[in-house]
Amino acid sequence: MSAPCREVAERDERIVSLLRALVRINTEHAAPAPGAPYGEGCARALDFALAECERLGFETRRLGEKVGWAETGARGPLAAFPVHLDVVPAGDGWTRDPYAAEVEDGVLYGRGCMDNKIGAAILMVLLAGYVGEDLPCRLRIIFGTDEETGMSDLREYVEAGEELPSMGFVPDAAFPVVRGEKARLHLRLSRTSDLSGLTLSGGTAANVVPSEAHATLPDGREISATGRSAHGSTPERGENAINALVARLVKELGPEAGCLDEVCRLLCADLTGAALGIDVPDEVFGHTSMNLGVLNVRDGALAAEVDVRCGTALGTTEAVSRVRAALGEAWQVEVAQEKPIHLVAxxxxxxxxxxxxxxxxxxxxxxxxxxxxxTYASLMPALVAFGPKLPGTHSGAHGVDEHVRLTDVSRAADIYCEAVRGIVGLAASLED
Structure with missing residues (x-):
């Protein structure tokens, strides 16, 4: 094996080792604890990442309890690479332990191995190679712990007056370059239930297509539905178990379906929000997408969580107004989180x-x-999303058996290595 090949093999071995260590930390959001607003797992992962960066020679800083950064370089513009350590709930249906980071036949399995701990592991190893060099820019990895449920971490970074980067990328999407992101609304919907004696539960998060839903009827019968999980931003790639269960219940209950009929007609009828009047496509972003991610009915109350993504032709304020009008006065509509449209030339x-x-x-x-x-790019105007998912590959992010091939880890590292080299070159050209 030649020296360059040995160097790449050693690099990849360090990346995979670090990636497996991160995956083994369960960073699903949990009950808050002192020093751990999103649970002890997220806090432990942030501590681990910053400690590892200190060991590698980075300057590090922790901003409160939600976010921190590691940096090398002493002058010039800031190039940043935001990554997130939190993950969506693993859910049921896995064929392996989602937090064991098993490697089988050259494939690493585990929640977060692709979304988004691979980006953290690769950049920590690659940027460590620049520690101690006289750079024309500063290279900063930003570690967040709340990307999946609202980005309060990076919002806190911005609101604290931390420097915004003028270049860099977010390794949390797909190659080649994702220059734009739809606006996002996380809506909480609620109303009084007229379904006496019926209970229903389905879903784990607004931005995850639910794979299971269960109901108990007043006569004690239990009905379930299964689907296929997917990211809530692309509901067409999954099969929504809530939609299937509600449709079955409406058919079975008939005139006794009550408010479930409204849920079926307005929230389950399509994946674009057309029934709510919010599907207003544009030339850049296309149609609106909508995912009914959570539905619970019990004790005379109905509560739902919906993920809406829209383009330039429909502002978020107008979208909320249309949802309220379509649902009517019986419903309460709360905006839990909101994210603006992001677009880079x-x-x-x-x-x-x-x-x-x-x-x-x-x-x-x-x-x-x-x-x-x-992605975090939506809160940092100069950044775009760049990898790590390679064209033609499937990772199961936000679904069961999330995985990444080790050969794809290496290829992503090759691309990021070249990209960082190019960013340093771009910064140098600005000095001339």
Missing amino acids: EDDPCVQVLLGAYERVCGERGGCSVMAGG
Whole structure:
């Protein structure tokens, strides 16, 4: 094995070891504790990442209890790489322990291995190679712990007056470059239930397509439905168990379906929000997407959580207004979280650097896209999402048996290595 090959093999071994260590920390949000607003797992992962960066020679800083950063370089513009350590709930149906970080036949399995701990592991190892060098910019990894449930971590970073980067990328989507993200609304809907004696539960989070839903009828019968989990920003890739269960109940109960009929007609009828009047497509982002992620009926109350993603033709204020009008006065509509549209120009210099890095490593033309999903880039105007998912691959992020091939970890690391080199070169050109 030649020296360069040995170096790459050693690099990849360090990345995979670090990735497995991060996956083994269960960072699903849990009950808050002192120093741990999202549970002890998230706090432990943040402590681990910052301690590891200190060991590698980075300057580190922890901002409160939700976010921290590690940096190398002493001058020039800030290039940042925000990653998140929290994960969505693993849910049921896994064929392996979601937090054992097992490797089988060259594939690593575990919740968060792709979304988003792979980005953290790769960048920690790659940027450690720049520690101690005289750089024309500062390279900063930002570690968050609340990306999946509202981004209060990075909002706190911004509101605290921390420096915003002028270049960099968020490794939390797909290659080549995702330059735009739809606006997002996380809505909590509630009303009085007229379903005496019926209980129903389904889903774990607004931004996850639910794979299971269960109901108990007044006569004691139990009815369940199963589906296929997927990311809530792409509900068409999953099968919504709540939608299936509600449709079955409405058919079976007939005139006694009560408010479930409204749920079926308005929240389960489509994946674009058309029944609510919020599907207003545009040329850049296309149709609205909507996911009914959580539904609970018990003790005379109905509560639902819905994830809505929309483009430039429909503002979030107008979307909420239309939802309220469609549901009527019997419903309460609360905006739990809101995220604005994000869009970076295709000819942006850093975007061109990233596309060039992808093309040189992969040997194919790169291009820009937009998506319904949301990343930390939406809170940092100069950044775009860039990898780590390679074209044509499936990872099961937000679903069961989330996984990543070790060969894909290595290829993503190759692309990121070239990209960081290009960003440092871009910063150097600004000095001339």
